[in-house]
Amino acid sequence: FPGNHCNRSVNGDVVAVQLLPESQWTCPEKKIRLRDVEEYVKTADDMGNEADENENDEEPKAKRSKKNTVPTAKVVGIIKRNWRQYCGMLLPSSVKGARRHLFCPAERLIPRIRIETEQADILSQQRIVVAIDHWPRDSFYPLGHYVRSIGEMGSRETENEVLLLEHDIPHAPFSDQVIDCLPRDEWEPDLNDNRGTLPRVDLRHLTICSVDPLGCTDIDDALHCKQIGDDLFEVGVHIADVTHFVRPGTAIDDEAALRGTTVYLCDRRIDMLPCLLSSNLCSLRGEEERYAFSCIWTMTSSADIQSVKYHKSLIKSKAALTYERAQEIIDDPKEQNDVAQGLRGLMKLSKVLNSKRTANGALTLASSEEFMLLANIQVAQKILEEYPDCALLRRHPVPMKESYKPLV
Known part of the structure; x- marks a missing residue:
């Protein structure tokens, strides 16, 4: 289903959906944006207008074709949340000294998460772990909190750890x-x-x-x-x-x-x-x-x-x-x-x-x-x-x- 029909659900949640009329069915997207890279380069401002964010965040809609359209639905209820801790990076803010910041998960299917921190200058150079707390009805982003730092962004050890954590690969020493x-x-x-x-x-x-x-x-x-x-x-x-x-x-x-x-x-x-x-x-x-x-x-x-x-x-x-x-x-x-x-x-x-x-x-x-x-x-x-x-x-x-x- 299209992004604006997700109804605050997150990838992995168990949801109830309602099939849309056939006239609203869409084609699958052919390309996937590298969202975290694009947003990092753009220097996202979490204090800006959420309506503008919504407009910028929406992916290009596929051209409708009777031949290629697939059944499309919207989420009408969330039966079970399957939130976990997410690895990613803090997006820089254009507001100096701001406490509210956007976190961009490494998994592009997960929405950006708003967190509050006074360590933005330090954390912006690191890969960090963030957890979702709740998603208010009137918020475009879920709200969460900083859990821990993994390490310096770009270092081999850090990026390896991100891969292991994001793909849920057990890597602790044998018991x-x-x-x-x-x-x-x-x-x-x-x-x-x-x-x-x-x-x-x-x-x-x-x-x-x-x-x-x-x-x-x-x-x-x-x-x-x-x-x-x-x-x-x-x-x-x-x-x-x-x-x-x-x-x-x-x-x-x-x-x-x-x-x-x-x-x-x-x-x-x-x-x-x-x-x-x-x-x-x-x-x-x-x-x-x-x-x-x-x-x-x-x-x-x-x-x-x-x-x-x-x-x-x-x-x-x-x-x-x-x-x-x-x-x-x-x-x-x-x-x-x-x-x-x-x-x-x-x-x-x-x-x-x-x-x-x-x-x-x-x-x-x-x-x-x-x-x-x-x-x-x-x-x-x-x-x-x-x-x-x-x-x-x-x-x-x-x-x-x-x-x-x-x-x-």
Whole structure:
């Protein structure tokens, strides 16, 4: 619904709406203004006329078209407020010594908030946190109060903190309860320590290696390839077996579910699991024994799959390579060891797999990613076969034409 029909509701509120007559339906906006940047440059004056503010704040209306209009409504009631604390910056005022100021949230869907402070000169150079107190019926802006300062505007640490807070990313240190779930420091893998119904398979004899970007410490997948016949190859993808350490219903399982994923920022990362697991025991490092879950195919040189098997395994990666080092080994004719032979076999088969996918309009991937994608497909098919009534499969819808325009 248009901005003037929001009726003092804030993004995230649970509201009741009334559908407008079809003659008042509008088109979705095609462009989104960088509101906080524009307003900061304009030097907003919170003491000015609110009617003028209303006029300036309203976004350009989309041209109405019977073909492109969508059902449009207005808010007639707020059922539940979902206000939270907001990160952003204080807009400078043209009135010297003013106590009332406008705060501009980093999230552009949140309206500006009026606060009172005598520290405007200091806070105007910082990213701050503000909370909404109430929104009077006769006020164009909600009223709130200053909570705390995050740090100097523009500094890497401050902007990282804003990103984490605004996207509600848990980033506090792991609790003692989570740390207590970790194995002892002297932990070593043991084939007899099997928590599943089927035995873990010993694959330490295979020439397995990983290929990752430079500096990668959480190596979660590795591969192997060996020729087993005139036109037959055994190819395997091995994924770190995190489930051995993260058991259902434990504190570490609950924390991992809350975090959902590891978040990568420009100079740091927020781990989903403690470092002992993410960068050590669940990282398939070179020359170290690790638990894995393996998907192993028998295929021809034309990448026609003859058979596939899945099982938990114990592996020992022979090398943790960067993309650059792996390419050097492949290109160097003097390299003839098992790692080099395996990499060349993987490269040849990946080109065949890629040609098959691109013929169907798929995107081009790195050679190692071809096998990760193949493993995803095979595992999804296996899950669907075994659990047809409750299989959860990922499906990407066809991209809309509008999505291509920024790329063209």
